[in-house]
Amino acid sequence: MSVKIPTSIDQLPNSNPRFIGQEVNRVEDPSLLTGRTQFIDDLVLPGMLHCAILRSPHPHAKIVSIDTSEAEKLEGVLSVATGKDAKELTNPAPTAPEGWGAYCLAADKVRFVGEPVAAIAATSRYIAEDALELIEIEYENLDVIVDAHKAAQDGSPLIFEEHGSNVMMQRVFTWGEVDQAFADADHVVTEKYRWNRLGANPLETYGCISKWDLLENSLTLWASVQSQSHVALGRAVVLGLPSNKVRVISQPHGGSFGGKGGFRGPDIAAILSRKAGGRPVKWIEDRMEYLGGGAGQSWDRHYELSLALTNDGEVTGLRVKLLDDLGATAEAFGTVSAAKPLAAFVGCYAIPVAEYDLTMVVTNKLPGAPYRGMGPPPHNWALEQTMDVAARKLGLDPTEIRRKNFIQPSQFPYIIPSGNEYDSGEYEAALDGVLEMSQYKALREEQARARQEGRYLGIGVVNTIEPGVFDWNAYAIVGVQGTGVPEGVTIAIDIMGKITCKLGFSLEGQGQYTVVTQVLADYFNVEMADIEIVYQDTLSAPPHFGPGGSRLGVAITGASLGAAEMLVDKLCTVAAVLMQTERENIEFMDGFCRIKGMPDAKMHFAEVAGAILARSDLLPPGMDPSPQATFAWTAAGRTQADDQGRAKSYLTAANACHVVLVEVDIETGHTEILKYFIVDDCGTRLNPSNVEGMTQGGVAQGVGAALLEEYVYDEGGQLLTSTFMDYLMPSVYEVPMTEKKALVTPSPFTPLGAKGAGEGSMHTTPAAIMCAINDALSPLGIKAHEVPAAPNRIWSLIQQARAGESR
């Protein structure tokens, strides 16, 4: 059957929906708040061993020899693995473009400090770590390259000799008559920007247990993974197993934000399990491993942006030049982050033509991993700052240049030059809303008063698009094979009329089990407590992908509604037989299958389901006695990328407008956030408190990006920020509790009109804070175009400006 999915709440078969759109209590919370949720490190299996990993102290070196004999003799050590085993038993990571991946244990040479070179499985983690100290490795150091510009030059030391270059990809995407636009422009503004490495830091690091069954030749992997089906497929490829011999069981996990890739751990633990006779091997990544060798480093970028402008501030062209430093390999989906900005390349603006000059290089640093937003946050950050530079040049207020260039409500659906389609939006309404909430005019007056007192206040006004509901189609252009992103559920009604929903992702923090429960409770007009969510592993669940790309809230709503529609159709078919009428006379409303036009002639769905299970004698011929349905949802209308990479990729375009007031202490360079306001529009809010949490959490990460977080490598390739003493996560003291308002422009394309909102303010906050800092410093003629805007950095800019003045 073709399934029609409601695109608004009023299309639900419920005359009085009680849960969808409401701030209901989350069904996940009782077990989390009472400490009953079982995370990976809580899991103990019979005979389980513990893995510790020896990591390279060198950024670039040949492995001359490894001697593990003393380690093997230590009591309690059961197995030892090195690159030799990895080469014999596994394949390089398939998550990189062909030839730019690596084995899970360095085979012949190491390419970054922290790269795994050997591993131990022992009866305790203590013994395993003791044994690491007994492994002797002889290295022959190679020249090190950490600077992306130098890495791209001929004659640079090569990370992958076989490619003859460190440039993984160099390509110019041109969308329209860009040269002409710049030739015709009244003004061209060009600015450079530097976004330093930072990344996801979930409260729980990665962890897994690999169990290799020597008889079945199969792998069972318990892990704190984000996208389990994807991980299972990867393990099948790496370990050379049939895909139905890999079972991944995703434990509930303490956040991800992209940091739960665990790219090498499961494979290393699998080798160790295999060599230990099949005993399960647990590896819990510790925080230092995470920071220096995990999936926590992203977006090491050098930007140059140009805007073509008319005299009155209309932007007629955009050029973005990006040198993206992916670190030592592309094994952690590093290239995808550079492709995703195509989904919202021109932000909220009707810029007609654009160009993307993209160069990706490898260097002797940790491979770049996904992080919340997956690439657009630095792009937005550079674009929005350039809009402010242009405004300043033309004597316009930052709100005015934005207003002049917004895509208008009448223009949706709107195809941007880079090919993606925006579904809907009210950008000017969002701007007006936040200007009113923040009393923008009064803020400007406050700023002027402060400046007379010698204080430097700055205001940032920034609006961005959050591409939501991703599809893999866009990523073929950067060499990553798509695997599709279906999201499936199975809904079943039991003989007592209770509803079970089986799905393929575990708890991660966003509250999607609650969303499913809300949707189904309203659909069937029951209490939320009548719905039970059952997690299923990769060999049990319907086709699924899980969280990622701001898609799961929309996708799981679509899957739940689709399965409910299918199941209700079956119920109505049976109800017709039971009520001795034709199928087309039956409708479903408020939990009842009823005869149209006869409100009292009805059967409750539980009664019908019970009859299906219990009374096969009453079923229509050929119908299976199974009141359940499976439906997998995916975004409709996606297109293949054309020769310039243009595709309809992301289904939704949420947007937000932030206003922030900061004060920069020009004696110390320290920035303090004084006020913060947000209007955001992610269409229908399925659960407003979930959205609130996403928004505020994104602000926290945005504050970290703008002011605090940075992985610093020295010229010799050593990581200088290897603990939380030096890698600075924002805390409650640094993150303002923002004032927020919602604007609701439903998506015409999605289940219930919801848009992806999972990555949220991370798209906007770094830009908003940096625009505010630049606004504060503009009287001094300073442009601060590097994050984090650490006090040391801002102070240096102030000193330089003063030195310039005094000359």
Next chain:
Amino acid sequence: MKPPSFEYADPKSLDDAVRLLEEHEFEAKILSGGQSLMPLLNMRLARPELLIDLAKIPDLDHVREEAGTLVVGGMARQRALELSPIVRERFPLVYDATMHIAHPQNRNQGTVGGSIAHADPAAELPALVMVTDAEIVATGPDGARTIAADEFFVTYLTTSMEGAEILTEVRIPALGPSTGHSLQELARRHGDFALAGAMATVTLAGGGTIESGRLVLFGVGATPIRARDAEQLLAGEKPSDALFEAVAAKAAAELDEPLSDVHASAEYRRSLAGVMAKRALAEATARAAV
């Protein structure tokens, strides 16, 4: 992040602890609050054969006032300072310094003696004992002796205590009459070690002039640094921004090359020290005048 194996002892008396320390001087480490030692153990950067835990020794955690001096046992938790009405009412600079130490979770565990004996030059308590001219009591095989704060800190993470001595008490004099205090620091985040900080006390004489002042800079050298030469410029002067600026500039200029790291260059730290000193002197003076 698991430590290599070590022996553990939890002596029940100070004598036993000192004896153990004497027997194992170079192989033993004292465990007090563990806020610095435990990470070092887990990272395998410290590898003692024996840990001597002071937690079971009685009468080492007092916080009391004796004749205008705050007397604090080495094992008193930092949180005990924070919660002590005596500290809050009579020793405002001690309270201020304590509230700048990390977070409540750290202060619950961290001890006063541990922080001072660890001698991190960016920590608040070492700077506090310097600016207040406090005394530190160290107990060793020959009994207890008193060390002036000025003579306690030798260099980075190094004190003048002997190998078999344990820090058992700190004596912090109250501020005198007509005296104001201030703590100014810049940290990247609330609760972090300061990139640079200053503590000052200023005592006013009659007629609105300054009788004397004390200034300590921290986070900018191998130990907290008492800026004695700069302090001298305050005596007998009328308070003014220009005066504070001059004193702070002298203090900053006389620093040895400060530490340079990913968060702050030496040049920046020196500049910051001056800014913090200036602000501390101004605030201390304003408080003295109230």
